[in-house]
Amino acid sequence: MTKLSVNVNKIATLRNARGGNVPNVLKVTLDCESFGAEGITVHPRPDERHIRYADVYELRPAVSTEFNIEGYPSEKFLDLILKVKPTQVTLVPDAHDVITSNSGWDTKTNFDFLSKIIDRCKAANIRTSIFVEPNLEMIDYAAKTGTDRIELYTEPYAVRYAQDREAAVAPFVQAAEHARSLGLGVNAGHDLNLENLRFLHESIPFLSEVSIGHCLICDALYLGLKETIKRYKDCLK
Known part of the structure; x- marks a missing residue:
């Protein structure tokens, strides 16, 4: 079964735009779980422009599903991870000033x-995942780090989906199958939505998890959060 992990960063963005605590990130997180989300994802960035480090400490004891924390593995970020001990840490290569994740790791150069980061996290019994593009060499080197999983960066799939969905998904199928042959679990995320998610899942039914935030929250503006989560989960059946 492929789990749906809801990224609640956009809820924090909306809260921060006005100040105060509306919408309440903790309440929305708990609602997402009660509506069927099997995981919660957060991505605390250095400038704390959406999820704040304080949010992570507040959410950790409250989250009853899988808790996935994404981020660039700076010492500050690693200190948070080793204190909070989420279910999973997803390492992303983001520069501090990017709007959103826009590339996977060069796992060969950064091997x-x-x-070393993977070793530290696994010593704390935290499942690890490395954010990569569908490049077989990068997946090979990811496997050699000892990581448990990879997360496939799916923006290129989403961009090409409307033009030729078979061609769009082909490199991701190849990458996922290659990763599985190396003993890696496979997650996916970035720009997945109600139009393209079902076909990705049909093409790669052994995905462990999809992490979805921006598009899911946008859909919730029209459909409501409960109905939106239901529809995303329907895509994963």
Whole structure:
């Protein structure tokens, strides 16, 4: 079964735009779980422009499903991870000023760096995932770090989906099958939505998890959060 992990960053963005605590990130997180989400994802960035480090500490004891924390593995981020001990840490190569994740790791160039990070997280019994593009060499080096999973960066699939969905998904199927042959679990995320998610899942039915935030929250403006989560989960059946 492929789990749906809801990224609640956009809820925090809306809260921060006005100040105060509306919408309440903790309440929305608990609602997402009660509506059927099998996981919660957050991505605390250095400038805390959406999820704040304080949010992570508040959410950790409250989340009853899987808790996935994404981020660039700076020492500050790693200190948070090792204190909070989420279910999973997803390492992303984001520069501090990017709007959103826009590339996967060069796992060959960063092999030693990533290997040390993976070792530290696994020593704390935290499941690890490395954000990568559908490049077989990058997946090979990811596997050599000792990571448990990869997360496929799916924006290229989403961009090409409307033009030729078979061509769009082909490199991701190849990458996912290659990762599985190496003993890696496979997650996916970025720009997945109600139009393209079902076909991705049909093409890669062994995905462990999809992490979806922006599009899901946008859909919730029209459909409501409960109905939106139901529809995303329907895509994963």
